[in-house]
Amino acid sequence: MKATAKRTLTPRAVVLATAAAVALIGGTGAATAFADDDGGPAPQSSVHLPQSERHLDDTAKDRAQVKADKISQSQATAKALQAVPGTATSVELDNADRNGSLIWEVGVLGKDHKNHDITIDAGNGKVLSKHTDRDDDAAQDAAETQALLKGDKTGHDKATDQALKTVPGTVVSYSLDDNDHNGSTVWEIDVLGKDHKSHDITIDAGNGKILNQHIDQDDHGDNDGDDGDDD
Numbered sequence: 001m002k003a004t005a006k007r008t009l010t011p012r013a014v015v016l017a018t019a020a021a022v023a024l025i026g027g028t029g030a031a032t033a034f035a036d037d038d039g040g041p042a043p044q045s046s047v048h049l050p051q052s053e054r055h056l057d058d059t060a061k062d063r064a065q066v067k068a069d070k071i072s073q074s075q076a077t078a079k080a081l082q083a084v085p086g087t088a089t090s091v092e093l094d095n096a097d098r099n100g101s102l103i104w105e106v107g108v109l110g111k112d113h114k115n116h117d118i119t120i121d122a123g124n125g126k127v128l129s130k131h132t133d134r135d136d137d138a139a140q141d142a143a144e145t146q147a148l149l150k151g152d153k154t155g156h157d158k159a160t161d162q163a164l165k166t167v168p169g170t171v172v173s174y175s176l177d178d179n180d181h182n183g184s185t186v187w188e189i190d191v192l193g194k195d196h197k198s199h200d201i202t203i204d205a206g207n208g209k210i211l212n213q214h215i216d217q218d219d220h221g222d223n224d225g226d227d228g229d230d231d
Contacts, residue, residue: 045101046123054100059198059216065093066170066192068102069122073171076104076125077156080118083127086110088156089145090175093122103128107175109145114138148176151185152205159187162208163201169193176205186211 053064071079077088090107104120115133120126133141154162160171173190185205193199198216203209 042096042099043101043103043119043121043128044099045096045103045121045128046126047102047121048100049095049102051100054095054097059192062093062172062190062192062198063196065095065102065122066172069093071104071120071122071125073104073160073174074157076106076120076122079120079125079127080104080106080108083118083130084108084110084116086112086116087149089148090173091156091171092173092175109142109149113142113146115142115145145176148178148185148205152176152187154187154203154205154208156187158208159203159205160189162203162210163187163189163191166201166210166213167191167193167199169195169199172198179211 047068047070049064049068053061055061056064073091073093076093077091080091081088086108088106088108090105092105093102094105095102102122104122106118106120108116108118110116110132115138117131117133119128119130121128156174156176160174163171163174169191171189172192173188175188177186177188178184179186179202187203187205189201189203191199191201200212200214200216201210202212204211
């Protein structure tokens with residue numbers, strides 16, 4: 001799985017698994033459980049978004065998530081790297097649509113040369129799940145990630161620092177990707193600014209320079225809220 005920008009990459013799909021359960025006493029009933037694409041339980045974090053905030057437009061959703069979030073992207077990245085040593089290539093603050101659990105999804109190319117997805121509780125920083133890419137394209141995807149990392153001379157820490165100098169606010173996602181125009185390696189970073197708008201910032205991974213910056217135009221009204229600063 002190659003690292004991609006937030007607006008084109010969503011975390012592992014959360015699907016609803018339904019099973020019939022037979023009660024030991026007193027008849028039958030239906031039991032419903034949330035599950036991820038591996039058949040395991042969906043992430044259950046300590047922070048949940050209310051139903052009304054789970055399917056908002058990107059900017060409004062970013063505002064709601066940042067307001068509820070207790071863990072910065074840098075803390076989430078550090079927790080993921082403790083769980084799976086390697087190099088972080090992506091992170092995204094999101095919620096499991098089915099149950100509203102607020103999570104950080106972190107992509108790591110491990111020292112085992114495989115792609116891993118680590119889910120971090122956005123309330124307390126605990127590791128909720130780890131998934132190793134093992135599908136038919138896993139080896140090719142890992143090779144593509146390694147190729148991107150060879151072109152990266154900046155790293156996610158410096159890239160996010162540079163983005164926050166340009167747009168003060170909170171980083172809600174970053175990803176290492178290739179530039180559609182010339183194939184060079186770039187960091188795509190989304191920042192919810194102190195202006196309460198979502199900013200997409202592209203940084204040259206080779207020299208750390210800002211290549212592009214624009215504001216998402218999906219706002220349908222202002223939403224008052226306190227957005228914290230990222231560290």
